[in-house]
Amino acid sequence: MHQCDHHHPAPKDFGWAFAVGITLNITFVAVEAAFGWWSDSLALMADAGHNLSDVLGLLMAWAGYALAKLPTSQKRTYGWRGSTILAALFNSLLLMIAVGGIVWEAVSRFSAPPHIQGPVVIVVAIVGVVINSATAMLFMRGSEHDLNLRGAYLHMAADALLSLGVAIAGGIILWTNWWWVDPVTSLIIAAVIFVATWSLMAESFRLAMHAVPANIDSQQVESYLAGLPGVTSVHDLHIWAMSTTEIALTAHLVRPNHDNDDALLNEASETLHHDFKINHMTIQIERSVADADCGQWEEGTL
Incomplete structure (x- = not known):
C-alpha cells in the first residue's frame, strides 16, 4: 500500500475576521437593546434577541474553524477537521429556524399590524x-x-438583507401608512434566505454523511485512475470530505505487469490534486484482485 503525498493549500487566517465580526455584532446587540428599552420598542428588543443568535452562529463557525487547526493524535488521526462540517450544518439549521421565525412573525402581522416606532427603528x-x-x-x-x-x-448577509427590508418597509409605512408592506417584505426576504440556505444545508449534510463532495465527479476520477499506464481495473474507490476545505481519496488499482509504482503514484498524486482538488490520497497497488484478497471488493462496486 502506498501513501501518496498530501497537498495542503496555504492556509488563510480568518480568526481575526471572526473576532472582529463577533465584536461588532455584540456591540450592535447591546446598542439595539438599549434603544429598544429607551423607545419602548418591543420590535427592537426582539430583533436584538435575534441578532444575538447571529453571534451564536459566528461562535460556532469560529469554533469549527479553530478546532480544525488542532494537531492530529493517535486517537484522532484526522484531528478535528470534521468540526467545520458540523459547524456549517449547525449554521444552516439555525438559518432555517430564523426563516421559520420570520414567516411566523410576518403572517401574524397581517392580522395584527405592528406600531412602527418612528425614525428610531429605521x-x-x-x-x-x-x-x-x-x-x-x-x-x-x-x-x-x-x-x-x-x-x-x-x-x-441574511441579516443585512433583513435589516434593509425593515428600514425600507418602515420608511414606506411612515410615508404611506401601508402597513401590509412590512409583512410582505418579510416574506420576500424569508424566501430569499431559504433559497440561499438550502444549498448550504444540503451540501453540509452530504459532507457529514461522507458523500462525494459536489465539486467532485467520481466517475471522472475513476476513469482517470483506470486510464493510468498498466492499470487494468479500479475498485474500492472512496472520496469524502475530511473538512469543509480538504478532500480525501482511497482506491485500489490492479496493475499486473509493472514494477515502477512510485512514478505512477507521483503522477496520480499531482493530477488528483491539480485537476480534482483532492488533498489526501491513499492508493493500494495490486497485481490481481484474487492475490490481494483485500476482503472489500465486490463485483459491480467501485
Missing part, C-alpha cells in the same frame, strides 16, 4: 445593515471554497 435598522454587511464582507472571499465560512457569510 435608523437602528440602517446601522444593522452596515454592521451585518461589513461582517459578511469579512467572510465573502473564504465563502467561495469553505462551506463553514459560507455559513458565516450567509448568516450575516
Whole structure:
C-alpha cells in the first residue's frame, strides 16, 4: 500500500475576521437593546434577541474553524477537521429556524399590524445593515471554497438583507401608512434566505454523511485512475470530505505487469490534486484482485 503525498493549500487566517465580526455584532446587540428599552420598542428588543443568535452562529463557525487547526493524535488521526462540517450544518439549521421565525412573525402581522416606532427603528435598522454587511464582507472571499465560512457569510448577509427590508418597509409605512408592506417584505426576504440556505444545508449534510463532495465527479476520477499506464481495473474507490476545505481519496488499482509504482503514484498524486482538488490520497497497488484478497471488493462496486 502506498501513501501518496498530501497537498495542503496555504492556509488563510480568518480568526481575526471572526473576532472582529463577533465584536461588532455584540456591540450592535447591546446598542439595539438599549434603544429598544429607551423607545419602548418591543420590535427592537426582539430583533436584538435575534441578532444575538447571529453571534451564536459566528461562535460556532469560529469554533469549527479553530478546532480544525488542532494537531492530529493517535486517537484522532484526522484531528478535528470534521468540526467545520458540523459547524456549517449547525449554521444552516439555525438559518432555517430564523426563516421559520420570520414567516411566523410576518403572517401574524397581517392580522395584527405592528406600531412602527418612528425614525428610531429605521435608523437602528440602517446601522444593522452596515454592521451585518461589513461582517459578511469579512467572510465573502473564504465563502467561495469553505462551506463553514459560507455559513458565516450567509448568516450575516441574511441579516443585512433583513435589516434593509425593515428600514425600507418602515420608511414606506411612515410615508404611506401601508402597513401590509412590512409583512410582505418579510416574506420576500424569508424566501430569499431559504433559497440561499438550502444549498448550504444540503451540501453540509452530504459532507457529514461522507458523500462525494459536489465539486467532485467520481466517475471522472475513476476513469482517470483506470486510464493510468498498466492499470487494468479500479475498485474500492472512496472520496469524502475530511473538512469543509480538504478532500480525501482511497482506491485500489490492479496493475499486473509493472514494477515502477512510485512514478505512477507521483503522477496520480499531482493530477488528483491539480485537476480534482483532492488533498489526501491513499492508493493500494495490486497485481490481481484474487492475490490481494483485500476482503472489500465486490463485483459491480467501485
